[in-house]
Amino acid sequence: MARPSQHTVLVTVLDGRHFFRKSNSKLYIQCRFNNEILTTDPVDHTPVPIFDTELAWDIDAKALGFFRSQRVSLKLIVYSVDELNKRDMIGYIMLDLRGAPGELEERWCPLVNAKYGTAFRPEIKVLFAVVPKVEGKEEVEEFLARGRRGRESNKEQQKTLREGKPGRERLPSGNALTLRGLPTVTPRFSLSVELTDVGFYQVGSGDTLWVMWITIAFAENLELLRDHSLTSLDSTFQFYFSFLSNDITTEKFNDLSDPNFAAERVSIRLRGSGEDIRRFIEELSNLIFYFCCGDIVLGFADVSVRALLDDREPNFQVVEKMYNLYSMKQELPMSSDGRTPSIGLAMSITKESEIEGEMEGDLSKIQIQTDEMDEDDQGISFNQRSAPAPVPAPTPMDALSGLGDGHMSIMNFETVEEVANEGNKVDDRTRRDERAVETLGNPKTADAVHSEDINPYQPHVRGHSGMYDKRTTADTAYPVNPKQYQPQVHGTPGILGKPTTTDAAYSTNPYPYQRQARAPPSAASASVTSTPNSTPLHATPEYKVALELELWRAEEERKFRAHLRLRETEVLEQLAAEWKIREHEREAILKKKVEEFKSLEHKIQDLATELETRERKLRESELDFARKKDEVERNARRVVDEARDSARRLHEEYKHRLQVEKGRVVEAERQRDQATKEREASAFQVSTLQQQLAEVRSQAASTPEARLQEKLNELERTITGLNAKVDGEKRGKKYYKQQWVKSLRELAKCKKEWQTELATRLERERADLERLKHEISGKAPPDVLETIKRDLEELKLRASTASKATSPGAHQPQKVAEPIDQENYDPQILVEVERLARERDSLVASGVYTREDRLVREIERRIRELLGGN
Numbered sequence: 001m002a003r004p005s006q007h008t009v010l011v012t013v014l015d016g017r018h019f020f021r022k023s024n025s026k027l028y029i030q031c032r033f034n035n036e037i038l039t040t041d042p043v044d045h046t047p048v049p050i051f052d053t054e055l056a057w058d059i060d061a062k063a064l065g066f067f068r069s070q071r072v073s074l075k076l077i078v079y080s081v082d083e084l085n086k087r088d089m090i091g092y093i094m095l096d097l098r099g100a101p102g103e104l105e106e107r108w109c110p111l112v113n114a115k116y117g118t119a120f121r122p123e124i125k126v127l128f129a130v131v132p133k134v135e136g137k138e139e140v141e142e143f144l145a146r147g148r149r150g151r152e153s154n155k156e157q158q159k160t161l162r163e164g165k166p167g168r169e170r171l172p173s174g175n176a177l178t179l180r181g182l183p184t185v186t187p188r189f190s191l192s193v194e195l196t197d198v199g200f201y202q203v204g205s206g207d208t209l210w211v212m213w214i215t216i217a218f219a220e221n222l223e224l225l226r227d228h229s230l231t232s233l234d235s236t237f238q239f240y241f242s243f244l245s246n247d248i249t250t251e252k253f254n255d256l257s258d259p260n261f262a263a264e265r266v267s268i269r270l271r272g273s274g275e276d277i278r279r280f281i282e283e284l285s286n287l288i289f290y291f292c293c294g295d296i297v298l299g300f301a302d303v304s305v306r307a308l309l310d311d312r313e314p315n316f317q318v319v320e321k322m323y324n325l326y327s328m329k330q331e332l333p334m335s336s337d338g339r340t341p342s343i344g345l346a347m348s349i350t351k352e353s354e355i356e357g358e359m360e361g362d363l364s365k366i367q368i369q370t371d372e373m374d375e376d377d378q379g380i381s382f383n384q385r386s387a388p389a390p391v392p393a394p395t396p397m398d399a400l401s402g403l404g405d406g407h408m409s410i411m412n413f414e415t416v417e418e419v420a421n422e423g424n425k426v427d428d429r430t431r432r433d434e435r436a437v438e439t440l441g442n443p444k445t446a447d448a449v450h451s452e453d454i455n456p457y458q459p460h461v462r463g464h465s466g467m468y469d470k471r472t473t474a475d476t477a478y479p480v481n482p483k484q485y486q487p488q489v490h491g492t493p494g495i496l497g498k499p500t501t502t503d504a505a506y507s508t509n510p511y512p513y514q515r516q517a518r519a520p521p522s523a524a525s526a527s528v529t530s531t532p533n534s535t536p537l538h539a540t541p542e543y544k545v546a547l548e549l550e551l552w553r554a555e556e557e558r559k560f561r562a563h564l565r566l567r568e569t570e571v572l573e574q575l576a577a578e579w580k581i582r583e584h585e586r587e588a589i590l591k592k593k594v595e596e597f598k599s600l601e602h603k604i605q606d607l608a609t610e611l612e613t614r615e616r617k618l619r620e621s622e623l624d625f626a627r628k629k630d631e632v633e634r635n636a637r638r639v640v641d642e643a644r645d646s647a648r649r650l651h652e653e654y655k656h657r658l659q660v661e662k663g664r665v666v667e668a669e670r671q672r673d674q675a676t677k678e679r680e681a682s683a684f685q686v687s688t689l690q691q692q693l694a695e696v697r698s699q700a701a702s703t704p705e706a707r708l709q710e711k712l713n714e715l716e717r718t719i720t721g722l723n724a725k726v727d728g729e730k731r732g733k734k735y736y737k738q739q740w741v742k743s744l745r746e747l748a749k750c751k752k753e754w755q756t757e758l759a760t761r762l763e764r765e766r767a768d769l770e771r772l773k774h775e776i777s778g779k780a781p782p783d784v785l786e787t788i789k790r791d792l793e794e795l796k797l798r799a800s801t802a803s804k805a806t807s808p809g810a811h812q813p814q815k816v817a818e819p820i821d822q823e824n825y826d827p828q829i830l831v832e833v834e835r836l837a838r839e840r841d842s843l844v845a846s847g848v849y850t851r852e853d854r855l856v857r858e859i860e861r862r863i864r865e866l867l868g869g870n
Contacts (some may be wrong), residue, residue, distance in 0.1 A: 007064050010104070011074065011095065012127035013040055013051040015645065018120040021046055024083050025338045026092075029124070031076045032058050032069075035302070037324070039340070040301070042546065044636060045080060048645055051124075058133060068098050078111060078124070085335045090115050093124060100130040106527045144173055156652075189283050191276055193244070199269060201244065203280045206273030209352035215265040216250055216289070217344040224333040224341045225299040225325060227292060237298075241289045243268065269352065274314060277349065279862040281305055289343060291325055299325040301343050308349055314348040381851070761851045765795065772864070787867065831864050836863050 011031050026042035027049050039618035059067075074095040080088045091111030104127040117813045191204045200209065216239050235250040237259070243266070250264040270277060284305050291299040302324040310317045324342040326332055334340050537543055700706045768794055840859045843849040849856050 002762070006058065006060055006133040008131050008133045009057040009059060009064075009074070009097070009100070010127070010129050010131055011055045011056070011076070013053050013076070013106070014106070014125040014127065015048060015050045015052070016122060016124045017048055018122045018400070019045070019047050019049060020116055022080065024336075026081050026338075027078065028338075029053075029076050029078050030334075031055055031074055032330060033074050034059055036065070037326060037330070039332055039334060042334065042336060042338045043636070044638070046642075048642055050641065050645070063729070064130065066096075072097050074128075075127070078122075080333070081334060081336045084560075085333075087333065091122060093126070095126070097130070100128055102129060102131065104129045104131075159310055187284055189280060191272075191279060191579055193284075194278065196271075200271045201268065203270050203272035204276030206276050207271065210270040210272070210277055210349055211266060212268040212269070212270055212351050213346070213348045213350075214248075214287075215263055215346040217346055218258050219291075219325075219343045221257055221335070221339045221341045222291065222325070224335060224339070225327060226256060226293070227298060230764075235293075237291070237293050239264070239289055239810050240292055241287055243287065250273075270349075277316075278309055281308055281349075289323075289345070291341075291343075296330060299327050299341060303345060305347065307701075308347055320331065320344075320346045320349040322764060344486075366671045447577060464492070736768050757850070765851065769795070776868070791867075833863055833866050 013030065016027075019027075022045040025045040027045050028042045029040045029051060031038055033058050036057060038056070038057070040051045043049045043051055073094055074097065076095065077092040080090050082088075093109040093111060095109075105126060106127055108123045108125050111124065114122055116122070131468075192202070194202045196202050201665050219239070223239070236254055237256065238252045238261075239250045240354045241248055248264065248266050251261050253259050253261045270280070272280070286302055286304045286306075289301045289303060290297050291301075304754040307319045307321070322344050324332055324344045325343055332340055340346040540578050701710075773792075836859050840856055840863075843853075843856055844851065851857075
């Protein structure tokens with residue numbers, strides 16, 4: 001069988017240019033090809049990022065040919081991620097797999113659909129090639145040995161390629177994908193795989209039992225997969241995968257930053273030969289682990305189970321590896337510090353016989369240890385139940401402490417405290433025995449029967465009577481022995497007898513008071529002697545004396561008991577009073593101490609707050625200093641790197657330009673030489689043609705027909721020029737005629753307008769004169785009327801003169817005679833009237849103003865006022 005060709009699609013991302021600077025952000029490039037996502041390491045978001053990362057995909061020749069036939073391209077997407085792990089796509093580049101060279105070549109690829117607009121489009125320098133993969137001799141031999149077995153898998157791969165699925169099954173993309181919407185893909189096996197009633201899968205026809213272990217150990221960086229746009233009511237997360245139509249889920253957890261869940265270990269029992277199991281694993285190919293939030297799928301991990309196979313050994317390998325978790329958009333999220341979501345898995349396949357041998361040895365050891373622990377537990381319990389702790393007899397010094405000061409103790413508090421402190425170290429049976437001893441040694445009354453609740457975690461609480469208050473129930477009762485109570489009560493002088501100052505108060509005699517109160521026997525009884533007569537026993541004097549003594553002793557005992565009860569009451573009252581006093585004093589001291597401690601606590605809290613503030617400021621200053629230092633160092637490194645890269649790029653660019661210019665110079669010199677040769681050839685050809693033309697002309701000029709033809713041509717040229725001049729004169733004449741007619745029309749129109757305007761003005765002036773005539777006729781004297789008449793005549797004369805001046809043939813206006821008979825006017829007024837009249841005439845004569853203008857009418861009004869006022 002021939003060895004198939006293997007290839008490697010190699011993409012090396014070197015650096016970029018024309019980016020912009022963005023602080024606290026990172027850049028990385030991600031590419032998905034052949035259902036495998038590869039990502040570069042995050043770099044600083046600078047104008048010239050340096051990636052220097054190699055991305056490689058191994059692929060066989062058939063799949064490569066299929067991809068090339070489908071015009072598949074590699075899409076390298078550039079992402080920007082900030083401190084909050086918010087990802088933003090900047091742009092992408094496309095690398096055509098069909099045009100991939102066989103050797104690595106550098107190229108600058110501009111970003112398509114670049115989000116940030118700069119002066120130049122951002123570019124990325126990449127090395128792209130498809131190179132053959134060289135395998136070692138061992139791999140080749142192993143491949144040849146597995147040739148027959150690989151035929152069927154190759155057929156299945158060809159079928160998969162024809163179906164358009166090179167790799168794992170395609171997953172539906174989207175954020176709202178649920179577990180119910182997941183594709184149910186059942187792998188196809190060439191062997192028979194059946195689930196038997198015994199509880200294992202029969203693979204093939206072998207009879208060896210195997211156990212396949214799949215363990216989901218841990219996960220990390222899961223918060224990168226969380227989609228905050230989803231409003232799910234369930235905030236619990238879990239992992240899910242399916243194996244041979246069996247659904248397996250981990251226990252639910254809530255914290256994504258620190259996922260805490262028990263390792264989910266799944267064991268699958270398989271039965272078959274080793275070769276069948278290996279073939280089963282090869283055909284199983286991969287498992288998909290889903291990360292879910294409730295019922296919504298957030299991400300998945302594609303895990304290849306072929307890693308269990310060891311190509312060089314027949315045994316199976318133990319796989320312990322971390323796999324990346326991809327989002328449902330089939331993208332690999334990444335944080336600013338390069339962290340990606342991942343899941344830790346462990347897989348192995350072992351024979352069940354080996355596991356059973358190990359488990360039997362472990363079970364035997366565990367059984368022996370359990371038996372020993374049970375025996376130890378039983379021995380300890382029996383000793384604790386059968387041998388309770390001995391109770392020492394209390395001495396008078398132990399029972400009475402400081403009698404003069406009024407402090408007494410009715411119990412041995414040290415024993416109780418020791419029992420309370422050791423309550424968490426013994427079991428209930430030991431605690432019951434110790435408390436029984438405590439109850440017998442420290443009773444409250446001689447005839448009391450106590451019972452207590454056995455609670456191993458119940459604390460002892462001191463009551464108001466100074467004794468430990470014990471809760472009583474009907475669970476366990478312990479009767480009190482009066483004989484055991486008697487020596488302790490009678491051994492305490494402060495309770496049974498009166499306090500004395502003699503040494504008898506500290507005597508060990510249990511009846512000190514009875515020895516002092518006993519009366520001597522009477523004389524009658526002392527003088528009685530025994531006789532040998534046979535007198536009845538009850539009639540003898542000894543019996544009577546003994547009876548009287550017994551009655552007296554009973555009476556004394558009754559009195560003594562009454563005295564004891566009275567004394568006990570007094571002592572208890574005294575103790576209660578002293579205890580109340582001490583309690584009040586203790587409460588006052590405690591209250592004072594509490595206040596002191598509170599004030600001290602406030603001071604300590606203020607000091608702690610101040611110290612925390614100072615520490616926080618110091619820490620912030622240190623962090624700020626470290627940040628500034630890092631920033632300065634980073635900027636320095638960046639400047640150095642930029643300078644180095646700029647120098648390198650400039651050197652390469654100018655070197656390239658120099659090579660291009662050299663090529664251009666060589667091409668220009670070649671073209672110049674060629675043009676020179678062509679020019680010389682053309683010049684030589686032109687000179688030859690000119691000589692031939694001159695010879696032809698000289699030959700033609702010597703004949704009479706040629707001379708006549710030359711004269712004829714000259715006359716034709718002269719006639720053509722004269723005709724052109726005549727046509728030009730005609731066009732000028734016609735144009736001047738049109739202009740002359742147009743001027744005459746405009747002149748007639750202007751004359752008509754002027755006449756109309758003049759007639760209108762005359763009519764208006766006549767109307768004004770008539771109005772003035774009527775106004776002045778009743779006011780002005782006759783001389784004034786005469787003056788006005790002369791003015792009117794003068795105005796009429798001027799009007800007629802103006803009309804004559806506008807008529808053709810009138811070149812100069814006639815002068816108007818000055819009015820006479822001005823003796824009646826003041827000379828100054830006349831001078832002013834003349835000045836105003838000249839100014840009015842000059843304004844009207846200029847052609848700018850007319851009689852209807854405001855300025856002219858104002859001058860005429862002024863003239864009338866001067867004439868009327870005089």
